[in-house]
Amino acid sequence: MRIVVVGAGSVGRSITRELLSNEHSLLVIDKYAREERVKAIPDATWLLADACEVATLEEAQLEHADVVVCATGDDKVNLVVSLLAKTEFGVPRTVARVNNPRNEWMFDEGWGVDVAVSTPRLMTALVEEAVSVGDLVRLFEFQQGKATMVELTLPLDSPYCGSSVADLALPPECVLVGIIRDQLPMAPVPEESLQALDELLFLATRDAERTLAAKLTGRRRDEVQTVLSDRNF
Template sequence: MRIVIAGAGSVGRSIARELLGNGHQVLLVDKDPAAIRVAGVPDAQWLLADACEIASLAEAGLADCDVVVAASGDDKVNLVVSLLAKTEYGVPRTVARVNNPKNEWMFDEAWGVDVAVSTPRLMTALVEEAVSVGDLVRIFTFQQSQANMVELTLPADAPIAGTRVGDIDWPADTVLVCIIRAERPIAPSRDDTLEAHDELMFVATPESEDALQKLLSPTHV
């Protein structure tokens, strides 16, 4: 994929390194000359420009871009970049960094944001995931669909422990997307059996979360 990252600070550069390592083509854009540290990410393309300007985005080639990542430290900039990427260039996927949790409500499809990533919320979710067994933990929200990525570690006394995935009557609008067992991810099939202490990852609507919690761990409701 071709990916443009607006914001070449430590966050933007870290994202670029990961994406380049996965074989993607990456362009980093920043208007601050001090942020253009080509030696730090030598395999990326670089552009000294203001990503909030249409002319800069045209120069960045957003018309041929698969994903735009708005990763600056300014929420206003990230919203403007996401909106322009969607409305002016029809970029298929936008991911925006939320710096201030108080601004998170704005990072939705109205501003062209497909996925909003709030570091404080992610850290909170990871802390809860680390200490909670049997409690449904919301990891993040897909802004365009309003579905959530949620996780639950199956307790030893869960009624569905030992049950095949295909035999479980899952709540509506709920999809089991991954089982993590002994630190290894498993793509679930109908024939896989759930085991105590499995970490289960779901995509689910907010309305289905209560039913999912009751099914997986009724004693924690």
């Protein structure tokens, strides 16, 4: 794929190196990239210019990009470039970094963002995932499909401890996609027996989340709703 990364800070450079290792074609746009940064990633093509200028994006031939990754430390820049990439150049997929969680509401299709990645939100979710047993933790939300990835650590008193995956009566619009046990990932095969403290990963809609958590924990649905709202997701 041809991928354009906007922003050559630590995040942008890390993304670029990772994508290069997967044999993608990379163009990095950064107005202030120092010479040592450019030399550190010689396999990427560099354009030292302002990505918010349409002329820069034309020079970058953005219309031929498969993905644009907006990874700067400035939310305004990430939004403007995402919008231009979508509306002016028809880029199929845009990924934008969210620096300030208060700005998350803007990072949607209206601003040309297909996938918004909020580092503070992800870190918060991972911390809560590590310490919460029996609580539903939303790890990720997919912008277009309105689906979420959620995790629930099966409590000791769950009615499903000892049951098989096949016995799970999951609500509609909810799919078990993985089990983490003893820090190792496992496929959720039908005959696998669930154990207390298993970390269960689901794809679900927001409406299905509370029903799912209530079923697995034995709580009332309204109790689960309070837990979720208290987390400010």
